[in-house]
Amino acid sequence: MSGRGALAAAFAAARREDRAAFVPFLMAGDPTLERTGELVGALAGAGADVIELGVPFSDPIADGPVNQAAAERALAAGTRLAGILELVSRIRRRVEAPIVLFSYFNPILRYGPARFAEHASASGVDGLLCVDLPPEEAAAEVLPALRAQRLDPVFLLAPTSTRERVRAVARAGSGFVYYVSRTGVTGERAALPAGLASEVRALRRALDLPVAVGFGLSTPEQVAAVARVADGAVVGSALVRFAAEHAGEPDLLPLFARRAARLAAATRRG
Amino acid sequence: MKWARNRRGWPDRAGRFGGYGGRYVPETLMAPLEELARAYDHARRDRAFKRRLDDLLASYAGRPTPLWPAERLSHEVGGARIVLKREDLLHTGAHKLNNALGQALLTRAMKKDRVVAETGAGQHGVATATAAALLGLEATVYMGTEDMRRQHVNVERMRLLGAEVVGVESGSRTLKDAINEALRDWVTNVRTTHYLLGSVLGPDPFPRMVRDFQRVIGEEARVQLRRRYGRRSPDLAVACVGGGSNAIGLFSAFLGDPHVRLIGVEAGGRGHRPGEHAARFGGGGAAVGVLHGTRTRVLQDAEGQIAATHSVSAGLDYPAVGPEHAALAELGRIEYTSATDREAVAAFHLLAETEGILPALESAHAVAEAVRRARRLSRRALVLVNLSGRGDKDLESVLAYDRARAEAAP
Numbered sequence: 308m309s310g311r312g313a314l315a316a317a318f319a320a321a322r323r324e325d326r327a328a329f330v331p332f333l334m335a336g337d338p339t340l341e342r343t344g345e346l347v348g349a350l351a352g353a354g355a356d357v358i359e360l361g362v363p364f365s366d367p368i369a370d371g372p373v374n375q376a377a378a379e380r381a382l383a384a385g386t387r388l389a390g391i392l393e394l395v396s397r398i399r400r401r402v403e404a405p406i407v408l409f410s411y412f413n414p415i416l417r418y419g420p421a422r423f424a425e426h427a428s429a430s431g432v433d434g435l436l437c438v439d440l441p442p443e444e445a446a447a448e449v450l451p452a453l454r455a456q457r458l459d460p461v462f463l464l465a466p467t468s469t470r471e472r473v474r475a476v477a478r479a480g481s482g483f484v485y486y487v488s489r490t491g492v493t494g495e496r497a498a499l500p501a502g503l504a505s506e507v508r509a510l511r512r513a514l515d516l517p518v519a520v521g522f523g524l525s526t527p528e529q530v531a532a533v534a535r536v537a538d539g540a541v542v543g544s545a546l547v548r549f550a551a552e553h554a555g556e557p558d559l560l561p562l563f564a565r566r567a568a569r570l571a572a573a574t575r576r577g
Numbered sequence: 578m579k580w581a582r583n584r585r586g587w588p589d590r591a592g593r594f595g596g597y598g599g600r601y602v603p604e605t606l607m608a609p610l611e612e613l614a615r616a617y618d619h620a621r622r623d624r625a626f627k628r629r630l631d632d633l634l635a636s637y638a639g640r641p642t643p644l645w646p647a648e649r650l651s652h653e654v655g656g657a658r659i660v661l662k663r664e665d666l667l668h669t670g671a672h673k674l675n676n677a678l679g680q681a682l683l684t685r686a687m688k689k690d691r692v693v694a695e696t697g698a699g700q701h702g703v704a705t706a707t708a709a710a711l712l713g714l715e716a717t718v719y720m721g722t723e724d725m726r727r728q729h730v731n732v733e734r735m736r737l738l739g740a741e742v743v744g745v746e747s748g749s750r751t752l753k754d755a756i757n758e759a760l761r762d763w764v765t766n767v768r769t770t771h772y773l774l775g776s777v778l779g780p781d782p783f784p785r786m787v788r789d790f791q792r793v794i795g796e797e798a799r800v801q802l803r804r805r806y807g808r809r810s811p812d813l814a815v816a817c818v819g820g821g822s823n824a825i826g827l828f829s830a831f832l833g834d835p836h837v838r839l840i841g842v843e844a845g846g847r848g849h850r851p852g853e854h855a856a857r858f859g860g861g862g863a864a865v866g867v868l869h870g871t872r873t874r875v876l877q878d879a880e881g882q883i884a885a886t887h888s889v890s891a892g893l894d895y896p897a898v899g900p901e902h903a904a905l906a907e908l909g910r911i912e913y914t915s916a917t918d919r920e921a922v923a924a925f926h927l928l929a930e931t932e933g934i935l936p937a938l939e940s941a942h943a944v945a946e947a948v949r950r951a952r953r954l955s956r957r958a959l960v961l962v963n964l965s966g967r968g969d970k971d972l973e974s975v976l977a978y979d980r981a982r983a984e985a986a987p
């Protein structure tokens with residue numbers, strides 16, 4: 308284990324309560340960092356176990372239309388990585404749930420991986436997932452930087468991953484592993500893929516790390532189905548879209564919290 | 578020489594050209610890239626594959642393309658002899674078909690039945706649609722709507738060839754955004770679909786595979802120079818650099834010959850300010866970065882967000898450059914310079930009027946630089962220019978450009 312252990316602890320706590328961890332995703336700065344702070348507060352109150360904060364990027368090749376639009380709004384509002392780190396340190400005073408930044412590599416590379424790790428750690432970030440940085444490419448520069456600051460490097464695995472690749476992620480990653488439920492980009496889907504349960508079971512047997520499943524989950528029913536087989540369920544686009552659609556409403560925060568609480572409740576296995 | 582030593586064996590097993598290249602992609606694509614690399618490594622040693630490709634290149638595509646001594650142009654310029662490698666005469670009108678045929682054959686070998694591609698100028702899209710029609714593959718081509726507007730003749734050609742052309746509305750609506758969308762399609766359909774990438778860009782094995790398929794340009798030129806001029810090499814070889822495939826294709830044959838100066842020409846656009854050009858080596862706002870699966874020089878802002886670019890030529894209008902170019906630039910083996918929109922359009926007219934050849938606006942950037950250099954060289958010097966494509970697709974762009982300038986003039 309290389310991080311401070313907050314991610315591992317969050318998954319362990321959920322397991323003790325016989326539920327999967329609820330892992331919501333939001334795009335930082337969509338539509339402003341201030342709003343993101345409020346939404347994260349609502350998520351924490353609604354029972355989020357781990358919070359993923361997206362770092363907006365101009366060319367998000369792994370994202371569907373909802374997260375693309377969210378990144379565009381965040382960038383249009385002038386969101387910068389340094390601002391996101393400041394937001395995390397402010398959130399930290401109120402929110403205990405571990406926070407993972409979900410980014411593309413170029414903003415991190417430009418910031419400087421070592422400098423990023425230092426600042427992220429000081430802000431209270433717990434882990435980093437770079438969608439376009441597989442363990443091979445992370446090895447030289449990013450992994451040592453993260454480890455030196457006790458941040459968890461979180462990696463993706465996918466239905467196309469071979470056994471060798473699962474092993475590479477097992478060696479390089481810590482905190483948890485993010486299993487992409489299907490080949491494709493982020494976004495809501497009507498149904499979960501047929502083979503998901505058996506794929507996740509096989510993965511959990513092969514790994515010592517908790518396995519969270521994401522990409523395509525939006526309803527409490529889907530979260531419940533994932534919770535039966537995985538250690539965590541990630542919901543992204545559905546929450547991003549909900550917050551955007553209700554952005555102008557005075558009761559956005561309670562509405563959003565209620566939506567999140569329903570998803571969180573669906574993680575109970577009993 | 579330093580570069581000669583370093584270059585041997587590039588890229589390494591991790592797909593790296595020195596500090597550039599690699600595979601920066603979502604996990605879903607990692608195993609498919611490993612599979613593609615294996616399939617390609619098998620194909621390039623397979624005699625039957627090579628025979629099949631050589632036959633297509635000769636009997637279908639029209640190789641070898643001629644080497645044309647542009648005497649009237651050279652005379653007009655008054656300096657070195659300018660010689661054109663006529664990739665514009667290749668079937669479909671640009672060098673892009675060399676690579677499209679190679680990868681389409683490979684797609685068949687991998688037992689996939691669909692290809693996706695990006696296109697800027699439309700030439701790679703047309704080449705892909707052509708190769709797909711020939712080999713019975715389904716083809717979807719992504720193209721920014723700004724490029725669809727300025728290269729609409731090629732949009733019609735692709736559709737007539739049976740390809741689906743999907744307009745991309747995001748970002749700057751140009752090549753970068755088309756690649757984003759092609760990658761999203763590929764990551765979704767990777768089990769049945771090959772991404773037929775059109776330049777020496779993207780994750781390994783694309784930069785080396787596309788380079789190898791384009792090597793034929795330089796290999797032929799080398800033989801033709803010897804036959805026609807009794808020379809082993811030119812003094813100068815010049816090519817335009819979008820992603821860098823026609824340039825690498827020509828330069829590969831001369832990299833090992835230290836007497837040949839190699840010059841890559843980028844899009845200087847309207848000026849040096851970020852957003853006004855696509856000069857990854859010379860312009861403002863370039864730094865080492867990661868875009869579309871590879872580590873290379875990328876036009877970006879201080880936050881690592883990818884910059885907007887501008888060029889009159891859609892095929893050069895892209896914020897990153899092939900990783901091998903970034904590495905060769907660092908070693909000083911290739912010099913990079915740029916031609917502005919205005920210089921490229923002027924070179925377009927000059928070549929049309931002196932040689933009866935309408936070059937693609939991309940290629941016109943190389944012609945502009947060749948003319949600039951030839952002027953300063955002796956009559957015995959020989960400047961080899963890769964005329965990467967023909968200009969039929971650009972008539973409207975050139976006319977519109979000339980009209981706008983005439984109106985702006987007092």
Ligand SMILES: Cc1ncc(COP(=O)(O)O)c(C=O)c1O
Pocket residue numbers: 671672697698699700701775776777817818819820821822823824891892893937939940965966967
């Ligand atoms: C005629 C022509 N030349 C050059 C290019 C630039 O690509 P590359 O740098 O890969 O040769 C294009 C791309 O569309 C093209 O159509």
